[in-house]
Amino acid sequence: MEPGAKPDEGGAEEEPERRPEGPPEKMLARREELTPMLSQYLDLCERHPDAIVLFQVGDFYEAFCEAAETVARVCEVTLTQREDSTGTYPMAGIPIDNAASYLQSLLDADFRVAVADQVEDAEEASGLVDRAVTNVVTPGTVVDDDLLDRASATYLGAVVDAESGRDADDARALATLDVSTGECQVTSGPAARIRDELERLAPAELLVAPDADVAPEALGFETMVTDHESATFDLVAAEETLAGYLAEPTAVLDSSAERRAVGALLSYAEYTQGGDGALSYVSRVRRYDLRRSLRLDATAMRSLELFDSRHPGRGETLLDTVDRTACAPGRRKLEAWLRRPLVDRERIERRHDAVGELLDRPLVRETLSEHLAQVYDLERLAARVARERANARDLRSLGATLAVVPDVVEALGDVDSAALRDLRDSLDELADVRELIDRAIVTDPPQEITEGGVVRDGFDDELDAVRETEREGREWVSSLEKKERERTGIDSLEVGYNQVHGYYIEVTNPNLDRVPEDYTRRQTLKNAERFYTPELKRREDEILSASDRADSLEYELFCDVRASVAEETDRIQSLADALARLDVLTSFAAVAAGNRYVRPEMGADTLRIEEGRHPVVERTQEEFVPNGIDFADGSVAVVTGPNMSGKSTYMRQVALVCLLAQAGSFVPASAAELPVLDSVFTRVGASDDIAGGQSTFMREMAELTEILHDATEDSLVLLDEVGRGTSTADGLAIARATTEFLHDEVGAATLFATHYHDLTDLAESLPNAFNLHFTVRKAGDDSDHPDDDSSATKPARGSDVTFLHRVAEGPSSSSYGIEVATLAGVPDRVVERAHEYLRASSENEPSTASPTPGDRPSTTAARSEDQPAAEDRGDTLAAYVEGLDESAEERRENGAGNPDDDAESLSDAERAALEELREVDVARTTPLEALNTLEALQRELDE
Numbered sequence: 043m044e045p046g047a048k049p050d051e052g053g054a055e056e057e058p059e060r061r062p063e064g065p066p067e068k069m070l071a072r073r074e075e076l077t078p079m080l081s082q083y084l085d086l087c088e089r090h091p092d093a094i095v096l097f098q099v100g101d102f103y104e105a106f107c108e109a110a111e112t113v114a115r116v117c118e119v120t121l122t123q124r125e126d127s128t129g130t131y132p133m134a135g136i137p138i139d140n141a142a143s144y145l146q147s148l149l150d151a152d153f154r155v156a157v158a159d160q161v162e163d164a165e166e167a168s169g170l171v172d173r174a175v176t177n178v179v180t181p182g183t184v185v186d187d188d189l190l191d192r193a194s195a196t197y198l199g200a201v202v203d204a205e206s207g208r209d210a211d212d213a214r215a216l217a218t219l220d221v222s223t224g225e226c227q228v229t230s231g232p233a234a235r236i237r238d239e240l241e242r243l244a245p246a247e248l249l250v251a252p253d254a255d256v257a258p259e260a261l262g263f264e265t266m267v268t269d270h271e272s273a274t275f276d277l278v279a280a281e282e283t284l285a286g287y288l289a290e291p292t293a294v295l296d297s298s299a300e301r302r303a304v305g306a307l308l309s310y311a312e313y314t315q316g317g318d319g320a321l322s323y324v325s326r327v328r329r330y331d332l333r334r335s336l337r338l339d340a341t342a343m344r345s346l347e348l349f350d351s352r353h354p355g356r357g358e359t360l361l362d363t364v365d366r367t368a369c370a371p372g373r374r375k376l377e378a379w380l381r382r383p384l385v386d387r388e389r390i391e392r393r394h395d396a397v398g399e400l401l402d403r404p405l406v407r408e409t410l411s412e413h414l415a416q417v418y419d420l421e422r423l424a425a426r427v428a429r430e431r432a433n434a435r436d437l438r439s440l441g442a443t444l445a446v447v448p449d450v451v452e453a454l455g456d457v458d459s460a461a462l463r464d465l466r467d468s469l470d471e472l473a474d475v476r477e478l479i480d481r482a483i484v485t486d487p488p489q490e491i492t493e494g495g496v497v498r499d500g501f502d503d504e505l506d507a508v509r510e511t512e513r514e515g516r517e518w519v520s521s522l523e524k525k526e527r528e529r530t531g532i533d534s535l536e537v538g539y540n541q542v543h544g545y546y547i548e549v550t551n552p553n554l555d556r557v558p559e560d561y562t563r564r565q566t567l568k569n570a571e572r573f574y575t576p577e578l579k580r581r582e583d584e585i586l587s588a589s590d591r592a593d594s595l596e597y598e599l600f601c602d603v604r605a606s607v608a609e610e611t612d613r614i615q616s617l618a619d620a621l622a623r624l625d626v627l628t629s630f631a632a633v634a635a636g637n638r639y640v641r642p643e644m645g646a647d648t649l650r651i652e653e654g655r656h657p658v659v660e661r662t663q664e665e666f667v668p669n670g671i672d673f674a675d676g677s678v679a680v681v682t683g684p685n686m687s688g689k690s691t692y693m694r695q696v697a698l699v700c701l702l703a704q705a706g707s708f709v710p711a712s713a714a715e716l717p718v719l720d721s722v723f724t725r726v727g728a729s730d731d732i733a734g735g736q737s738t739f740m741r742e743m744a745e746l747t748e749i750l751h752d753a754t755e756d757s758l759v760l761l762d763e764v765g766r767g768t769s770t771a772d773g774l775a776i777a778r779a780t781t782e783f784l785h786d787e788v789g790a791a792t793l794f795a796t797h798y799h800d801l802t803d804l805a806e807s808l809p810n811a812f813n814l815h816f817t818v819r820k821a822g823d824d825s826d827h828p829d830d831d832s833s834a835t836k837p838a839r840g841s842d843v844t845f846l847h848r849v850a851e852g853p854s855s856s857s858y859g860i861e862v863a864t865l866a867g868v869p870d871r872v873v874e875r876a877h878e879y880l881r882a883s884s885e886n887e888p889s890t891a892s893p894t895p896g897d898r899p900s901t902t903a904a905r906s907e908d909q910p911a912a913e914d915r916g917d918t919l920a921a922y923v924e925g926l927d928e929s930a931e932e933r934r935e936n937g938a939g940n941p942d943d944d945a946e947s948l949s950d951a952e953r954a955a956l957e958e959l960r961e962v963d964v965a966r967t968t969p970l971e972a973l974n975t976l977e978a979l980q981r982e983l984d985e
Contacts, residue, residue, distance in 0.1 A: 065091065066107030066131075077126050078170045080106070086158050086175055093154035093178055102135035103157065110134040116151045117144045142188030145179055149189070152266060155179040178314040181266045182247025183221045185315070185425070192419070193373040195220045199245030199265075200307040201236070202275060203254045204299040214254070215299035217307045218243055221315065223421035224323040224428075224615065226287075226308070228300045231332045234752070237261070239332060241340030242381050249306055251275040262340035270310045280305020283312075287324055294329060315429065323428030325612045335382040336704050337721035337752075341745055345724040345760070346694055346701070347658065348380055360698060363658050364707060366632040368414035371421050371618050372625025379626060383704035387645045387718050393627065393706030394641055396461035400631035401708070407635070409453045410628050417625075418443045420618035428608045434487035434496045434600060437607065440614070441479035447471045447617070450624070461627065468620045475610050482603045494593040496600050505595050512588035515581045519545060522578065532556055545582045546572040630707040637661075639708035642699075646715035649673040649700070649758075649791050653712040656695035657702065660710065668712070669849040671696055671793075671814075678785045680802055681795040682854035683816030688847040689795040690726060692816075693760045696793060697722050700758055717791075719758050723749040726762040746780065755789035762795045770961075774798050785811055802853035815854035819844045872976045879959045879979070882952075955979045 065087035076084065083097050083106060094112060096103035105113045106124065114121035114134040124133040136144040141157075148155050156175045177185075182198030184190055197218045204213050214236040217228040229239065233255075240248075244263040249270050250256050258267045273279055277298055283305040284291040295301045304327055312320050343349065348360045361380060367373045384390045400407045418439040426432040427440070447469055454466035487496045499506060523537040532553045539545050543565050549557055550570045561573035574582075607614075633639060637657070653668035660666040669692055671679070681689050699709045703716050725745045746764060753759055764777050777798050784792045785808050794801070805813045860876045962975060 066109065080124075080126070080131070082170065082173060083158075086156065086173070090156040090175060090178065093156040094148065095156045095158055095175070096136070096141075097158045098138065098160045098173060099135070101138055103138055103141060104133055104135040106131050106133050108132075112153070113144075113148070116153070117147050119144070142186055145186070146189055149179065149181050149184070176316050180247055180268070180314055182245055182268075183311055183314040185222050185429070185431070187422070190222055190422075192370050194377060195225065195374050196222060197243050197245040198247050198249070198307060198311060199240065199243065200249040200251070200303045200310075201240070201254045201256050202251040202299045202303040202306070204230070204297065215297060215303040216240060217300070217303035218245060219307050219311055219324070221311055221321075222425055224321070224325065224425050224611075225421075226304065226324050226327045227330055228295060228304050228327065229330050229332055230297050230300055234748075235332050235337070238337060238339040242338060242343065249310055251302065251306065262344075268310070270306065274306040274309040275302050277302055277305075279309070283309045284327075286318070287321075288327055294327060300329065320429060322608070323425045323611045323615070325615065333720075334385060336385055336701065336719060338381070338383075338701075339723070339748075342697075342722050342724045343381075345726045346697055346722075348701075349377070358658050358661065360658055360702075363661060364629065364633045364702070366411075366629040366636075367625045368411050368628070369417040369621065369625055370419040371417070371622035372414065372629065374421075375619075375622035376626045376629060379705045380701070383701055384706070385704065385718055385720055390644055390704055390706060390718070392459075392461045393630075394644070394708070395459040396627045397630045397634060397706065397708055398641055399457060399459045399462060400628055401634050404635065406453055406457070407628055407631050410450065410624065411632065413446050413449045413453065414621065414625050414628065416442065416446045417621055420614055420621065424611050424614040424618065427604055427614075428611045430601075430604065430608075432604055433489060433491050434483050435489065437479050437483050437604065438485070438487060440607070441476050441483070444472050444476035444479075447621075450621070454624075462624075465620050465624050465627075468616070470613050470617050472610065472613055472617065475607055475614075478603060478606060482599070491600050492593065492597050494589075494596050497596045502595070502599055505592060505599065508588050508592045508595060512585055512592060515585035515588065518581055519578070519585070522547075530556055530558060543572065544574075544586070545578055546574055547578065548572050627706070634708040637710060639710050640713060642703040642709050642711075642714035642716045644703065644716055644718060646717055648715060649696075649717055650713075650715040651696065651699055651709075651711050652714065654695055654699050654714070655710040656691050657698055657710045659691055659695075667847040669695075669847075670711075671849075673791050677789055678781060678792045678794065678804070678808065678811040679814050680781070680804060680811065680853070681793055681814045681816075681849075682797070682799060682802060684818060684854070684859070688816055690762055692849060693726070693762065693793045693795060697724070697758055697760055717756065720754055720756040721752070722758045722760075723753055723790075724760045725749060725764060726760060750780070750783060750788070753784070753788050753790045757788070757790040759784060759788075759790045759792040761792065763797065764794070774800055777801055778804070781811070782808065799853065805853075813851065813853045814849050815852060817846045817848045817850050819846055875976055875980055879956065879976075882956060951983055955983055 065084050073081070073084065079099075083095065086095050086097065087109075094105060094109045096105055096113075098104075104110075110121060110132040111134070113119065113136070114132075117134075117136060119134055119136060122133050122135075124131045145155055155178070157177045157179060158173045159176045160171050161174045161176070162172045179186075179189075180198075182196065184196060190196060197220055199219075200217045202215045202217075204215065213231070214233045215228060215230040216236050216239055217226070219226045230236070231239075241262045245265055247266045247268055248258065249268050250258070252272045252275065258265065274283070280302045281291055284295075284301060287308060288294055291301055295304060308321060308324065312318060315321060338348075344352075346360065351359050361377055364380075365373060365376060367376055384393075400410075420440070420443055423432065423436055423440050423443075426436055448471055451466055451469050451471070454462055454469075457463055457466060482497060482501050484496060484498050497505060499509070519537060519539075523535065526537070526547060527533060527535050532549060534550050534553065536548045537545070538548060546564050547561065548567075548570050549561075549572075554571060557571075557573065560575050562575070563571060564574050565572040637660075650670070650672045652670045654670055655666055655668050667688070669688075673679070681693070683689055695710075699711060699714060700716055700719055701722065702709050703714070704718065725742065742764065746761075749759055749761075761780070764773075764780055768776075777794075777796060778801060781792075781794055781801060781804055784790055784794075785804075802813050804811045860873060860880060863876065864873050958979060
């Protein structure tokens with residue numbers, strides 16, 4: 043894969059757009075004849091062959107030749123030409139003042155951009171102005187606020203495989219860096235877990251070591267894959283890089299793979315940010331253990347809609363629902379906590395203690411929210427200060443945030459929970475930094491830091507003296523006009539200033555005969571003459587000299603102040619982290635107060651939720667029907683009921699309640715007793731991957747395989763309609779075998795939603811299985827509905843069924859497919875005909891006995907020390923399927939009979955239509971498909 047290429051998304055045959063490779067060929071061909079400026083541009087292109095070089099020329103960034111054509115096309119700017127003695131070259135430019143939007147367009151088109159700035163003052167340059175690449179902009183290394191998402195981290199990642207022969211538990215290392223904040227983390231683990239972590243963090247750009255067996259196109263997210271210098275992944279080179287960040291790299295990173303990953307990552311980031319020392323704010327490299335957080339793969343995050351809605355523009359996500367944070371670091375911390383929920387009960391309960399106290403003390407909670415709303419983005423401010431990119435306004439924002447900290451500490455003065463006390467004690471007010479900024483920088487400084495007006499009076503004696511000289515000179519000039527009018531008697535005489543000629547005394551033509559002898563002509567106008575006097579010239583030199591000196595001195599002083607603040611980067615980052623954590627806990631408490639969340643009891647042996655609610659769906663519906671779950675008497679729940687009744691929402695809400703609890707939040711329920719899960723797996727819906735050679739059913743089976751291999755007795759498994767993508771016999775066999783396998787061999791808490799009603803007899807044959815169903819109410823039948831059905835799905839025209847969205851024990855009596863078709867608006871004639879077919883099918887359906895416990899392959903009813911290892915579970919599952927197929931064959935041989943044999947009164951055409959109808963998969967048939975099928979059947983019968 044070429045550097046900068048994104049994984050193949052499938053289905054497209056067009057050649058991907060290629061970026062310019064290497065320097066412009068036209069310039070290379072005439073190198074010796076190039077002008078100095080174009081020669082300088084060519085040199086920079088040769089140093090950055092994998093990027094488009096944008097070259098500062100005045101107020102624009104220019105590109106030439108092939109790069110210019112690309113910039114013009116992608117950024118939609120005019121392609122012009124530059125002519126000189128060597129020829130004509132295509133040229134395209136973007137304005138420096140509005141560069142961010144154009145850079146974003148180039149990044150979106152999968153290009154890297156090397157920004158070459160003028161690094162010396164054009165007025166002071168002798169000849170060609172020196173230029174250098176100050177920043178290589180790539181998707182994973184952006185630092186410009188206009189290119190960053192304020193609320194989310196942007197990660198650069200690096201993947202390295204461990205040396206052959208190492209323990210499989212540490213087979214691969216993953217390092218990530220948020221260049222905008224300096225957050226650097228690394229972990230290692232089995233390849234499958236690292237893939238999950240990659241998909242969980244979704245780095246915008248990924249470095250892959252030459253020896254790493256990673257297929258970017260197989261990842262579940264879009265990323266730019268970068269071919270960085272392979273030498274940077276060498277252990278010796280990586281450790282040399284690490285030495286600039288860690289005093290003892292081996293003490294923090296005991297794995298050579300982790301050191302190689304972090305070393306290569308930092309080396310590449312240094313290259314993009316301008317070289318050695320550009321990442322001085324990366325003061326900490328944190329190693330974390332994947333086993334200390336809840337496992338959530340990309341499939342689970344998508345199914346549960348944690349961060350991305352399946353209906354963009356229409357639906358909210360879990361993050362949106364629980365986000366009441368007040369500052370940007372808090373918002374990013376909340377997302378991090380949801381991406382990596384805890385598995386340590388003590389740490390979870392520490393967070394719950396803090397949330398509970400803030401919930402019980404609304405005045406403290408609201409006071410904290412008000413103060414935190416005044417907090418600027420400390421993490422990114424600290425990084426800009428350290429990179430010497432911060433201006434005076436950035437320092438004032440930093441100072442304003444530090445001014446809030448004493449108020450936050452005061453608000454936490456008498457808190458009781460351990461987490462809040464620890465946060466209070468860790469809030470460093472940085473009084474010295476705040477005092478320096480207040481003393482040095484004016485309250486409302488200008489945007490530019492080189493044009494004066496930045497540093498306060500009284501901060502520096504030399505600056506005060508220079509300013510006094512300038513001030514005295516200007517006062518003298520301002521009084522000169524009155525004095526000269528009195529001296530000359532010329533009432534129209536004026537004293538002025540312009541950039542070209544400096545200070546002058548202007549006299550109109552009718553009064554020229556009254557001009558004193560000490561006036562010297564400076565400029566002639568149409569109706570007047572301009573003069574100066576020796577004293578005015580002397581004062582002008584003093585003023586301009588003092589002004590230039592003041593601006594220069596102010597810039598030097600500002601840089602000194604900024605450097606002093608940069609020395610405290612580590613303290614600022616620690617403060618930012620503490621404020622972010624406090625913001626998330628306050629947000630959790632605000633959500634609990636506003637949405638009636640309760641504290642869950644953690645560490646229970648069972649999973650029990652009373653009147654649980656889906657946190658996202660309940661916000662979009664006026665009335666939401668709560669439902670509970672109790673795994674006290676079983677580990678597998680078979681959930682049946684009609685489509686639209688809420689099975690999928692119910693299963694997801696169970697997972698979201700558990701996830702929120704382990705992130706530290708209270709949960710949407712009236713009460714909850716929860717185990718500490720180690721992972722959540724989902725198999726809910728599937729799409730095909732034709733380019734990857736996988737059908738919908740193949741994708742479904744691949745996801746199922748991963749669950750059956752990796753789930754443990756501490757996992758939560760959600761399965762929805764497993765086996766529906768193949769024939770009824772095969773699908774039912776797979777579904778039954780899967781359920782038995784999860785029950786007998788895995789022991790995970792499992793919710794299995796299905797339309798295979800044959801599976802409901804598992805509650806009789808499996809000791810730890812039970813049935814749940816979603817209730818409906820038929821016209822004239824009051825036996826199966828709750829007292830309050832205000833949020834039920836009301837019956838549509840012609841339908842006698844109302845879906846109540848209420849869970850009850852036992853199996854459902856029907857899938858109500860035709861009723862759903864009625865609700866969808868299928869024509870009456872089609873519905874009536876479907877009822878006729880259904881009645882005919884029911885009358886002729888033979889009784890099909892389900893396997894008894896003796897029919898199943900011999901398995902252990904409960905997990906034991908001898909249960910098969912994860913890698914052997916596939917064979918066990920195959921045995922289940924084989925056993926079920928054999929049982930079905932035996933039943934057929936023993937005379938289960940053909941349903942059509944009992945329908946002698948039916949014609950051949952009617953039997954064929956009935957058989958075709960039996961093959962219709964109602965759960966996966968759209969209303970339009972049902973209409974077409976039924977009309978086709980009716981046409982066949984009429985003929």
